Amino acid sequence: MKMANSSIIPIKFLILVGLANICVSQDFDFFYFVQQWPGSSCDTKQGCCFPQTGKPASNFTVHGLWPNFNNGSFPSNCKSVENSFDESKMSDIVPRAETSWAAFSCPSKKKTNSTNSDNMKLWKHEWDKHGTCSHSVLHQHAYFDFTLNLKDHIDLLQILLNNGIKPDGKNYSVEKIRQVIKEATGFEAGIRCNTDASGNSQLNEIVLCVDKSAASRSFIECPILPDANCPDNVEFPIF
Template sequence: MKYWMTLWLVLATGAMAGPRNQGTPGEFDFYVLSLSWSPSFCLTHPDNEQCSGKGYGFVLHGLWPQYARGGWPASCAPQSALSREEMDKGAALFPTRALLKHEWAKHGTCSGLEPLAYLEKTDAALGVVAIPPQLQPLNTPPTLQAREIEALFRESNPRLGNHGLAVICKGKVLSEVRVCLSKDLAFAGCPRSVKSQCRDGDIRIPSQR
């Protein structure tokens, strides 16, 4: 009996930590603004249109509704295709239209907002977060520690606080920075489910492509 209770708790905890299949649009606690370091993405996706010599640094990955207890709603119903007007609006925010369509279907549909309103919210979220001058495409050092990247973002965003973002790595390479925002786009402390995922020591920051 004790074994089955332990197994149930492990499964329940695991379920809470991951994505939900669908969910109720608008029922979530905060947003994560995910900013992808494009040169790292292009190391493994050189043929993607994002990587055609555009010289991107941080680009929008997405604005994601999240649960405070961990996990997030995903692919909420109803699913609807974006109109031409919505695609044009989103194309000014996302590095590719393919990413725009994916992000709307997986995350935007769970925001409780119509497509244009979600894209305007995303645009506003991008305006909240200042990219540090040291992490602009032409200025980046070849390596930094994750804590140094966090410190640079706090320096450029004084209201961010000590627990308002997470640095994400793939191996020893910078992948993303994720910033926690309230539903009205104020800086918010990240719960334990949103935390830095980098090894100790220097991490590589690939140069622009």
């Protein structure tokens, strides 16, 4: 009997620890709202593919809404049966998401003969990796709807255009890009870069922070900005 009891107690303990870890994994401090420039996604050695709906408009698109901790780390893949991705919950959101949250990754030739990117695969990935960790605040439909509303509220391209920063393949000051965004939004933005096929640094992502309550238009000053990986001047590629 003693042997039986000693084996049962550790199992219960492990179950409780597992449940505690699930709860912790769903807690976070704020969101990164990340938009990307499609011209920079396509102007790389890897290139890009367009969705079946065709080439998206020349505008920033959503990369994701990512729960983060104040120390710079982040929770991920907080998946469970309760919050598993459901395509049917995307039905009324698809038209907006196809315009504002398009996929550019090319499918693996080993798995498909298609030359089109897969929007639904991208949305599932973003939900599984990031959205599930905000499930206590935003269920799946609300997560995508809220993110698209954030995109509608801040028109990054127009902010840049209003200040003479154009996607014309020329170089622009990263500090100027950061400055005009702060003047227009009231908040400091994180600027992320990648490299084109020739190795030149180019504007890739712009990151703003959002309060964890996910209240309407709840932008906040970032507790911590993403690591800067840009030189002083970067190319703003044509798309």
